[in-house]
Amino acid sequence: DADVTQTPRNRITKTGKRIMLECSQTKGHDRMYWYRQDPGLGLRLIYYSFDVKDINKGEISDGYSVSRQAQAKFSLSLESAIPNQTALYFCATSAPRLAGSADTQYFGPGTRLTVL
Amino acid sequence: SQQGEEDPQALSIQEGENATMNCSYKTSINNLQWYRQNSGRGLVHLILIRSNEREKHSGRLRVTLDTSKKSSSLLITASRAADTASYFCATRPTGGGNKLTFGTGTQLKVEL
Numbered sequence A: 001d002a003d004v005t006q007t008p009r010n011r012i013t014k015t016g017k018r019i020m021l022e023c024s025q026t027k028g029h030d031r032m033y034w035y036r037q038d039p040g041l042g043l044r045l046i047y048y049s050f051d052v053k054d055i056n057k058g059e060i061s062d063g064y065s066v067s068r069q070a071q072a073k074f075s076l077s078l079e080s081a082i083p084n085q086t087a088l089y090f091c092a093t094s095a096p097r098l099a100g101s102a103d104t105q106y107f108g109p110g111t112r113l114t115v116l
Numbered sequence B: 001s002q003q004g005e006e007d008p009q010a011l012s013i014q015e016g017e018n019a020t021m022n023c024s025y026k027t028s029i030n031n032l033q034w035y036r037q038n039s040g041r042g043l044v045h046l047i048l049i050r051s052n053e054r055e056k057h058s059g060r061l062r063v064t065l066d067t068s069k070k071s072s073s074l075l076i077t078a079s080r081a082a083d084t085a086s087y088f089c090a091t092r093p094t095g096g097g098n099k100l101t102f103g104t105g106t107q108l109k110v111e112l
Helices: none
Strands: A004-007 A010-013 A019-025 A031-038 A042-051 A054-057 A065-070 A073-078 A087-094 A111-115 B004-007 B010-014 B019-025 B029-037 B043-050 B055-058 B061-066 B071-076 B085-093 B106-111
Touching (some): A010 A019, A019 A087, A019 A111, A042 A065, B004 B085, B019 B085, B043 B055, B043 B061, B071 B085
Parallel strands (some): B010 B106
Antiparallel strands (some): A031 A042, A031 A087, A042 A054, A065 A073, B029 B043, B029 B085
C-alpha cells in the first residue's frame, strides 16, 4: 500500500551497529504498529502506538525501541543489532474510529534487515 | 505465543479448483480477519468476520467462523494462478484493544 512507506527497503549491517527503520503514512491513521516476520513464525508485534503520546510494548520488544515523532511517523530502532534480529520488518496503521474501517490494518512494503 | 494456527501450512492446487484454509485460535475474540501476502510484500486485508457472524462472502472468498470450536475457514473458489500467496488469519481478542495476533500462515500455490 503506497500510503504506508518504509525506509530503507533493504539493509545489511553488522553486529553491534545501531539501526533505525522508518515508517511514514499518509492515511491519517492514529494507530501505528511494528511487526517482525520470520519464516514459520508469522508476524509478531514489537511495539504499537495509539497516538503520539502513547507507546506500548508488544510481544517481542526486547532489543528494540521506538519513537513516534508525529502522527504520521513511527520509527523502530535496534540499539545494538544482533544476528537473530535478521528478519522482515513491517509497519502497519489502523484507524478503528473511521466508519467502516473496523480493525483493518494497512501494511507497508517491509524492510528486509540482515545482521551479520 | 501465536493465537492463530493455520492448517495446512502449505497447499498446492490446480487453477479452477477451490482452496480451503483453516485457522484455530485459543481465546475469545471480538473479530477474526484474513490477510494475504504475496512473496516478500506487505500484508493486504481480505475480509473481517465478527464474533456474532457465522459466514461472510466477498467475491470469490467465503469465510466461516465457529466460536464454539474457536476456528475459522477461508474458502477461495475457482482459484487462479494470481491467488498464489500466503494467507494469514489474525484475531482481535476480546478486551485486547486494537492489537491483532497473527497466525503462522498457509502458503497457497495455484498451478496452471
